[in-house]
Amino acid sequence: MSATGKLSATGWFRDRLAGPTRGPATVRPTGTWPKTALALPFIGMALVICLDYFSTIEVTVEPALTAVPALAAIVSRRVWYPILTGFLAEIAAFGLAAYNHVLGESVHSATVFAIALVTAISWVSAMLRVRQEQALADAQLVAEIARRVLLRSVPDRVGSVRAAVHYAAAAAHARIGGDLYEVVNTRHGVRAVVGDVRGKGLSAVETAAAVLGAFREAAHQEPALEKVAGWLAVSLDRALHEHEHPGVEEEFVTLVLIGVAPDGSAEIVNCGHPAPLLLRGDGTVRALELAETVPPLGVLDPEQVAPPVQRVPFEPGDRVLLFTDGVIEARDRAGQFYPLAERLPVCATGGPVEVLHRLHADVVRHVGKQLGDDAAMLLLQYEPMPNGSAQQLPHQNGRLARQ
Known part of the structure; x- marks a missing residue:
């Protein structure tokens, strides 16, 4: 069977399992954040920049930017989102280093390396999570088919x-x-x-x-x-x-x-x-x-x-x-x-x-x-059937109330 045929068969099973009253048989990942949470990495980045700009202490807060790609991996299921926020965090790190005149300092080099490392880890984490959710969706589909066969x-x-x-x-x-x-x-x-x-x-x-x-x-x-x-x-x-x-x-x-x-x-x-x-x-x-x-x-x-x-x-x-x-x-x-x-x-x-x-x-x-x-x-x-009415057989279609 071709890949297209496999996808069509899977889609047919999902449509059949959805039924007339249940809606699509899709898996909703647990712990999913609302769409507004996607702004949290950018809000955190803005807070770090503002804190560094308005701070009167001669200490840079540039290393705090390493938390931006990690936060992106938490609030989003998109595998590219940690890479995007990590890239923007690197730009912000160079901007803060230039503003504070620490481009040649070890603290800036360590921050750039840490952001890149956290970005890579966050990307891998997002990839693994997507694969686990897909495996869970496949397992749920098989379980749903088994349930429909066993519990009609x-x-x-x-x-x-x-x-x-x-x-x-x-x-x-x-x-x-x-x-x-x-x-x-x-x-x-x-x-x-x-x-x-x-x-x-x-x-x-x-x-x-x-x-x-x-x-x-x-x-x-x-x-x-x-x-x-x-x-x-x-x-x-x-x-x-x-x-x-x-x-x-x-x-x-x-x-x-x-x-x-x-x-x-x-x-x-x-x-x-x-x-x-x-x-x-x-x-x-x-x-x-x-x-x-x-x-x-x-x-x-x-x-x-x-x-x-x-x-x-x-x-x-x-x-x-x-x-x-x-x-x-x-x-x-x-x-x-x-x-x-x-x-x-x-x-x-x-x-x-x-x-x-x-x-x-x-x-x-x-x-x-x-x-x-x-x-x-x-x-x-x-509710007895009216006299002379034909009784419905169990295989006729009907609604089913479920959780």
Whole structure:
């Protein structure tokens, strides 16, 4: 493939990953200075010149000009900017030396050499930073592609429910972690899963991929929701034996499964995961907790996995929120956990996408900074299809709410 072809393919991937609602998939370097900061090297140069001109002390401040190219490398990502400011600093140094009659003095020679040396170092530093940022951009692009393959978009409507998902990674440049989610429309009704893999990094991604792959198959094949959990346990056990992850002592997955039939009857299976929240149309919130505690998948042998099924009738307009512990374990500066059950009714205005946006913004305000853990939220709103209407399939296009 030619170089032009490679650039075109990369651009196509970036355009596809940007999507209709996310904007360009470009990398914004952290710590970028505003454009007005480009004037700082010239302001510093002017201050040195003025200080030398108006000073009554018989000591030249010419060596202070060595800071100009270093400052240029800090405030600008342009590799030529340190060279430009260094060249101007050399001119200013000769001007000050001529004004102070020290052109032949060692202090002037040392200043000229120091400015040239700092300029060269600043240029090399700027070059290395640009290369590192480009490498980071390429890595983010690959991670974004992997995330789109593993965590597929969720349509606005899936069968008898409206759906939205919001995923926020803990790291500033991370695009994928150990949280997982999926919604599928099957002949048994709409089925969804939200889970959290213990650990982070590549091992968590591999484990999440195994669980999601098994769910996408089992959700269509198994009529009983508890059998779907058993299928996931078998697939997880096989994946953990096939892929060894050095340094990880114990691997397991907490998850909650939910199935919503067209008539509104819902089934919930929970394996060591935080209980979903049911928000009724009248604004009341109820945690769908089970009387019997079931350990996460990966703790018991697959044949011992037989979680109980909780059945809940849904009314039109009822909403159920599935989430990972990154949401409820978000702490403020006083160490208080985020009160999700209390804040959900306040944020539950508008459609599912708007609700999740408000919830995420509320969590960030509670913490006061970036979240310290991955946080995923999936909201399902029961809205039965009109009689005789064709149900939308999961592969149809829809919006996706993300961080």
